[in-house]
Amino acid sequence: xxxxxxxxxxxxxxxxxxxxxxxxxxxxxxxxxxxxxxxxxxxxxxxxxxxxxxxxxxxxxxxxxxxxxxxxxxxxxxxxxxxxxxxxxxxxxxxxxxxxxxxxxxxxxxxxxxxxxxxxxxxxxxxxxxxxxxxxxxxxxxxxxxxxxxxxxxxxxxxxxxxxxxxxxxxxxxxxxx
Numbered sequence: 001x002x003x004x005x006x007x008x009x010x011x012x013x014x015x016x017x018x019x020x021x022x023x024x025x026x027x028x029x030x031x032x033x034x035x036x037x038x039x040x041x042x043x044x045x046x047x048x049x050x051x052x053x054x055x056x057x058x059x060x061x062x063x064x065x066x067x068x069x070x071x072x073x074x075x076x077x078x079x080x081x082x083x084x085x086x087x088x089x090x091x092x093x094x095x096x097x098x099x100x101x102x103x104x105x106x107x108x109x110x111x112x113x114x115x116x117x118x119x120x121x122x123x124x125x126x127x128x129x130x131x132x133x134x135x136x137x138x139x140x141x142x143x144x145x146x147x148x149x150x151x152x153x154x155x156x157x158x159x160x161x162x163x164x165x166x167x168x169x170x171x172x173x174x175x176x177x178x
Contacts, residue, residue: 001089001123002086002088002089002090002091002122002123002124002125003122003123004066004086004122005066005068006068006084006118006119006122007122008020008118008121008122011114011117011118013110013113013114015074015075016072016073016074016107016110016111016114017072017073017074018070018071018072018073018082018111018114018115018118019070019071019073020068020069020070020071021058021069021070021071021081022071023055023058023059026071026078027051027052027054027055027058028051029071029078030051030054030058030071030078030080030081031048031050031051031054032078033077033078033079033080033099034048034054034080034081034097034099036099036100038100039097039098039099039100040097040160041135042131042132042134042135042138042159043097043160044155044157044158044159044160044165045057045160046160058081065085065086065087065092066085066086067083067084067085067086067095068083068084068085069081069082069083069095070082070083070084070115072098072107072111074102074107079098079099079101079102079107080096080097080098080099080102080111081095081096081097082094082095082096082097082111082115083095083096084115084118084119087128088125089123089124089125090124090125090126090127090128091119091122091124091126091127091128092127092128092129092130093112093115093116093119093127093128093129094129094130096108096111096112098111103137108141109141109144109145112141112142112145112178113145113178116145116172116178117178120174124174125174126171126172126173126174127147127171127172127173127174128169128170128171128172129142129147129169129170129171129172130167130168130169130170131167131168131170132159132165132166132167132168133152133165133166133167133168134166139168142170143170145172145178146172146176146177146178147170147171147172147176148170148171148172148173149168149169149170150169150170150171151168151169152166152167152168152169153166153167153169154166154167155167
């Protein structure tokens with residue numbers, strides 16, 4: 001049975017630390033790390049207006065699945081955020097936003113591996129991912145991780161440009177090595 005919320009407050013893997021998000025500690029550092037508009041290209045709400053708007057987005061939502069939000073720290077510097085969402089006995093990993101200077105370095109794959117390890121160690125029945133159909137970088141990363149594409153779905157949510165978001169869903173079973 002899935003342990004929720006996870007009892008861990010941080011996870012260290014070499015120079016990478018993923019720690020439970022704390023608004024007072026992390027908000028300003030995260031805001032500085034995620035200023036680039038391209039970070040938010042596929043976020044339906046677009047670029048956050050300010051640090052407080054970002055903090056609202058990061059907090060626990062009352063209109064959606066239960067969420068654990070994490071701060072991604074590389075060599076002592078905040079470089080992004082990611083989240084676990086409860087999906088029954090499975091766990092969805094998503095809402096991952098990393099500063100562009102880390103793109104193409106393999107950091108996203110490392111973060112996802114840590115997130116999968118945490119979910120599995122807390123008895124998740126499987127791992128779910130989703131990505132905007134237009135986000136080629138995210139879709140390639142999920143396949144590289146070993147996740148299997150399951151289906152596409154038209155969302156009720158519109159992208160920032162007004163087009164309807166099409167989401168690609170992926171699953172990573174617990175017997176899949178990462």
